[in-house]
Amino acid sequence: MLFNSFVFLLAFLPAALALHGLAERYRPAWRLPVLLALSFVFYGWWDPRFVPLLAASILVNWGVARAFLRARDGGTSGDWLIPAAIAGNLAVLALFKYLDFLAGLADLLPGVDLARPGWVLPLGISFFTFHHIMYLTDLRAGRAPGFGLVRYALYIAFFPQVLAGPLVRWSEIMHQFEERPYARPDAAERIGRGLMLLTVGLAKKVLLGDPLAPYVNPVFQAAEAGRAIGAAEAWQATLGFTFQIYFDFSGYTDMALGIALLFGVVLPQNFDVPYRAASLSDFWRRWHMTLSRFLRDYLYIPMGGNRRGLAIQVGALFATMALGGLWHGAGLTFVAWGALHGLGLGAGVLWRRAGLPMPRLLGWLLTGLFVVLTWVLFRATSFEGALRIYEGLAGLAPPSPTGFKWRAIAAAAAVAMIGPTAWAAVHRLPPSRALAMLFALLFVVVLLKIGDDANYEFIYFQF
Numbered sequence: 001m002l003f004n005s006f007v008f009l010l011a012f013l014p015a016a017l018a019l020h021g022l023a024e025r026y027r028p029a030w031r032l033p034v035l036l037a038l039s040f041v042f043y044g045w046w047d048p049r050f051v052p053l054l055a056a057s058i059l060v061n062w063g064v065a066r067a068f069l070r071a072r073d074g075g076t077s078g079d080w081l082i083p084a085a086i087a088g089n090l091a092v093l094a095l096f097k098y099l100d101f102l103a104g105l106a107d108l109l110p111g112v113d114l115a116r117p118g119w120v121l122p123l124g125i126s127f128f129t130f131h132h133i134m135y136l137t138d139l140r141a142g143r144a145p146g147f148g149l150v151r152y153a154l155y156i157a158f159f160p161q162v163l164a165g166p167l168v169r170w171s172e173i174m175h176q177f178e179e180r181p182y183a184r185p186d187a188a189e190r191i192g193r194g195l196m197l198l199t200v201g202l203a204k205k206v207l208l209g210d211p212l213a214p215y216v217n218p219v220f221q222a223a224e225a226g227r228a229i230g231a232a233e234a235w236q237a238t239l240g241f242t243f244q245i246y247f248d249f250s251g252y253t254d255m256a257l258g259i260a261l262l263f264g265v266v267l268p269q270n271f272d273v274p275y276r277a278a279s280l281s282d283f284w285r286r287w288h289m290t291l292s293r294f295l296r297d298y299l300y301i302p303m304g305g306n307r308r309g310l311a312i313q314v315g316a317l318f319a320t321m322a323l324g325g326l327w328h329g330a331g332l333t334f335v336a337w338g339a340l341h342g343l344g345l346g347a348g349v350l351w352r353r354a355g356l357p358m359p360r361l362l363g364w365l366l367t368g369l370f371v372v373l374t375w376v377l378f379r380a381t382s383f384e385g386a387l388r389i390y391e392g393l394a395g396l397a398p399p400s401p402t403g404f405k406w407r408a409i410a411a412a413a414a415v416a417m418i419g420p421t422a423w424a425a426v427h428r429l430p431p432s433r434a435l436a437m438l439f440a441l442l443f444v445v446v447l448l449k450i451g452d453d454a455n456y457e458f459i460y461f462q463f
Helices: 008-026 028-046 048-073 081-097 099-107 127-141 148-159 170-178 187-224 230-264 280-286 289-300 310-328 334-353 362-377 382-395 407-417 422-427 433-452
Strands: none
Touching: 008 028, 008 230, 008 433, 028 048, 028 148, 048 081, 048 148, 048 433, 081 099, 081 127, 127 170, 127 289, 127 382, 148 170, 187 230, 187 382, 187 407, 187 422, 187 433, 230 362, 230 382, 230 407, 230 422, 280 289, 280 334, 280 362, 289 310, 310 334, 334 362, 334 382, 362 382
16 A cells, blocks of 8 residues: 555554554553554555565574574574575565566577566565665674564564665664653654654655656656657656656655654654755765665675775775666666766765865756756666657757646745755644644645545655
């Protein structure tokens, strides 16, 4: 079920809150098992066939962690267990997500014609795989302790973040599972702010992100079909997607943070007005922040980071971002998108090393243009489609039959560029009845909009 669906908002979420609240008040020891059961119900609603995969993933990785700890405490060598488990996690991810992609690459070789199995991608597999990797890596390094099965399973499967993040470190959430969230002195405030975040996230998705889909989807579909794309259409689709993906994913994140707060859990923020960034490195400190942190700590730094000379640093940036692009999708366009960001980050390092000045306004303009142009590769499903969009952006195609549709883009751009993040805003607003009534009205407006229009799935669910 989608966060932006009636079945979730009006059935599952109220029922889950009621069950969790009853357990927390009358049977505190049942609270975590109840949350875990609710998380599996939520996950299984999409496709029950993949519930065993999630459960097996949790059991196997938890079992490996326990075996590693027993071997370490017993003085025997179990160092091979963690790398083997990480390799196994990546192999399962590759099997479901990249088998068709690898078969397609092999078919490029003369005389090779491999069948593509066309397996359905389990929702959230990229995210829960990375959660396993973070914990196991920290366990092997001695930074993480062992946990019971229920707590570990909830860390992996907690339903507000299992499908599309944010990527949560074990150290950020495990201790929260032991709290009595509704016994805290700030429990009512947390619930209020959680409802506000949920409402703001819904509004961003439904009122700002989804209206951009008709500006974007037909143009990219036409480009894939071979039609030349004029300048007005190309810029409309490119700018439209720039803000569509932001409000779609940041709206989902706000909802995830808000829903988690309702259950007494604080998740890390994932966005910090990224389109205000004045450099590409600043952009990645603001966009999908938990993924950026993962790539830095578990790929870039182990590759050498900035500790082994300029050449290693630039190479590590390129490799990290190219792999980050591949993580987003099984396609060469995603790899190219990530590789370009790696090159851009490397160029920024060289510029700073040379001591060259960069006025903030110019840095913002160049960063914005780079990000906008590379989104084309992220959105297009082929290089041919992307090339037709780029030809339109450059004015190399015949004029568009329709003009530039700007109203929804202008509204989205204004909200994206002006004001604080949703997280900052809801924590600054003083509680009041008028504020509660305003958010209740906004929630009703969003519900009416959901019932009136097409209900778009979240973009990041495909990754």
